[in-house]
Amino acid sequence: MKVRALLTAASAATLAFALAGCATSAPSAATPVAEAAPAPAHTPIVWDLTDLYPDAAAWQSEHDAVVADMERISAYRGRLGRNAATLAEAMELTSGLSKRAVRLFVYATLRGDEDTRIQENLARRQLGNQLLSRLGEATSWMNPEILTIGERRVETFIRQEPRLGVHAVNLRETLRFAEHTLTPQSEAVLAAAGLPLGGPQRIYTQMAGSDIPWPTIEIDGEQVRLDAQAYTRHRQNPDRDTRKRVFDAFFGTWRQYESTLGEALASNTQGQVMNAQVRNYGSAREAALFANALPVSIYDQLVSQAHAGLPTLHRYFRLRGRMLGINDLAYYDIYPDLLSYDATYSVDDSERITLEALQPFGEDYLNILRQGFAADWTHLYPQEGKQSGAYVFGAAYDVHPYVLLNHQDDFDSLSTFAHEWGHAVHSSLSNSTQPWETSNYATFVAEMASTINEVLLLRNVQARATSDDERLFLLSQELELYRGTFFRQTMFAEFEAQIHAAAERGEPLTGERMSEIYLALLRSYHGADSGVMAIDPAYALEWAYIPHFYTNFYVFQYATSVAASTLFAERLMSNQPGAQAAVINMLRSGGSQHPHEMFVAAGVDLSTPAPYRAVVTRMDAIMDEMEAILARRG
Ligand SMILES: [Zn+2]
Structure with missing residues (x-):
């Protein structure tokens, strides 16, 4: 996606x-x-x-x-x-x-x-x-x-x-x-500096989007030009050797631009640091979070809870290796599906299943969906x-x-359908409750409103699965949601925090140094030292491929959102008293309060470990179930 x-x-x-x-x-x-x-x-x-x-x-x-x-x-x-x-x-x-x-x-x-x-x-x-x-x-x-x-x-x-x-x-x-x-004079200087300070991102976009000559490799008998789009399509190829060739060719190309792209990202980072310093913030991260009045402790808690959950992530990688029949798991083995399961979902199916899965929200919510589907x-x-x-x-x-x-x-379409309708109902509830002036909601809240629908959808279709294969497939989809949205985005968030901190300490920040920082994170998140997964240092160039690093301190919100969603979903599904009203009220609140206050009022405090532990607990429960199915099948 x-x-x-x-x-x-x-x-x-x-x-x-x-x-x-x-x-x-x-x-x-x-x-x-x-x-x-x-x-x-x-x-x-x-x-x-x-x-x-x-x-x-x-x-x-x-x-x-x-x-x-x-x-x-x-x-x-x-x-x-x-x-x-x-x-x-x-x-x-x-x-x-x-x-x-x-x-x-x-x-x-x-x-x-x-x-x-x-x-x-x-x-x-x-x-x-x-x-x-x-x-x-x-x-x-x-x-x-x-x-x-x-x-x-x-x-x-x-x-x-x-x-x-x-x-x-x-x-x-x-x-x-x-x-x-x-002062007005200083503000005028900063406003004028905005254009050149945006230069690194424009240079990056230009290079990544059109200037880098992507290699052509043969995949399944076809010549494929391996740009970013082709990479995301082919990195999940079921053939292991093909995946390795895709990774080698793609990141090998980025490697040739390591120093140039390192300068671009370092300049961008230094620009953010300068902006934060002249505006009297303690750090670039503090400045970024201040925009939504988010306490920095949320960010730190997220990172430390992701670290605490790494044994569970590593358990998932071991299960992945076992299901794929691979003993020496490598970084290019994280994307292929664990088993092939082809189900089709028409739009009628998507509407029907979404309505079923979102019943825990109650009639007000479902009525907006029905109205939207009919119009x-x-x-x-x-x-x-x-x-x-x-x-x-x-x-x-x-x-x-x-x-x-x-x-x-396909299943992705069904999942996207539920996700997007989460945003639509959120807008509808906010617009019908708030005046225009406070109807717009923050990203920090928005992605909870959509991700919770993915979680509820998965839980609903898992409960209705009619075969072991279907159930294993749907459970593995949920594991992938947590890997990609919780752990991977937190790893990105940690990388951002580290390069900004290095710039704030005045340390030299080169492409080579960024690759070192990124490699250490890749190794720790993927259990390289405990033999869970081998990480080829060549793939540490992944930092150069991620455009979000130019949008400072943004991606951590995906991880906090999926954690809050998991906790809210558990409460809704177990009919916890007051949970439904708390979530609906939050969606109705639009932009009338700061996001963290809204979450706390709804009973989820993202500066505490609870929401992040809910993700890890859920991943373990999924794997218990998958392993039981696999053991029964022998
Ligand atoms: Zn979304």
Whole structure:
């Protein structure tokens, strides 16, 4: 599967409106996997974008109207602190504009993704992007001005003026950054430095995406150009020798660029460190987590609990070796399926099974699913020119979420279906409960809302399996979810923390040094010293292949999400009193609270060991069951 973070946030002043996009989970693969679209075997099922605008002309005229209305923002410059009514007027104006601009952006994105080859769609998409950045520029003076008004006066305004009620969360969020905001002159310098500081990531993207000459090797009688997409497809080849050749060729190519890519990642890391230092943060990690008010102790707890769980991960690798019939397990043996099991799931099956599996959420949740399935919210099947992968766009506040899938009737499609509908229901619950201003939720919460559906789905289909093979297959899928999303993402998180810490200590950070750090982590996570798995140092170049290392301190959220999901799922399935209401309330809370507060209120404290232990306990239970089946079969 793949990660496709569709969304960027554009932030217009105090409006922390991000666009709730989603990525499909299981981010074990680092890059989006673009599958070739097979010939359509189904009647196309497409979403109805007339719920957004009757036609493209209506989109254009609304776009022009928003551009014209943006002119009114500058009239408030220098006046926000005058009185509560003026502040309320300015907030209402910009908030209303952001809601309209985001809806325009949603339409432009969705229409573009229906067929990425159509020029008119590309042009509209550019207009949508430009609109958000123009709004960002038009409101860029607001946060600094709110900071100069100061907390006391802003709080007085909030008490005096009821119209500021819906804006209070965002105003306080702006004020929270006061101690990390510099003088206007320094802010201007940092803003100007943004472009060159983004250079390393652009260089990386350019090299990884197009400049590196990927080797061509023969796989199953065909000549395959082994770029990142081909690598993710062929690393699970059932033939061991083929897997080794795939790994050797792929990482051997990265090796040739070790020093250049090391400079790129080191520069990116140093840029983050500099930014954190000048803004008075204790570390780059602290700065990254401050954005969502997340305590650093969550990160440390995650890492230490993953370490504590390594014996269980190693038990899984031993079981993997046994089921694959391999005595000397190597790093290229982690991807192939443990047994072949071909089941097909039509869209009707996906809908039916998802509804069954998510019953623990209760009727309110299920009713949104039923409503969404019956209406035209989804672009369902692969077709030529369509965007690959899967996502949910829930940011058109007064409409409904839109779901992009590429359903191919296999188990992955079923799992993705349940995952994405988790995002859709989350958006729907948040939008129907919160005002626009606090309807957008953080990634830290979003991936829990989707991963929990994967967990509940797996548990449901496992319980209904009709053969040993089916049951073993479904249990192994759940093990893979935890390996890829809990352990692997935590290993990435640890690598990020280590290279940032090295940069903060002023240590030289070369490509060779990064390979050393990464190799030590690979060895420890995969039990190299205890003979669980051999790690060829050549594969330590994997750090160069992971694009997320340029998005600082992001991937750890996948690991925390799957841990929280596992604990919530256990509580829902065992009908623990209050569990259902706690989870539903959390989904309804949108962005009205900081994510960690929301988790704690729902009964999951990610700064404690409990959620992470739930993952490890569950993995052991799965393996007990698999080993019992294998023992019975002899
Ligand atoms: Zn997702």
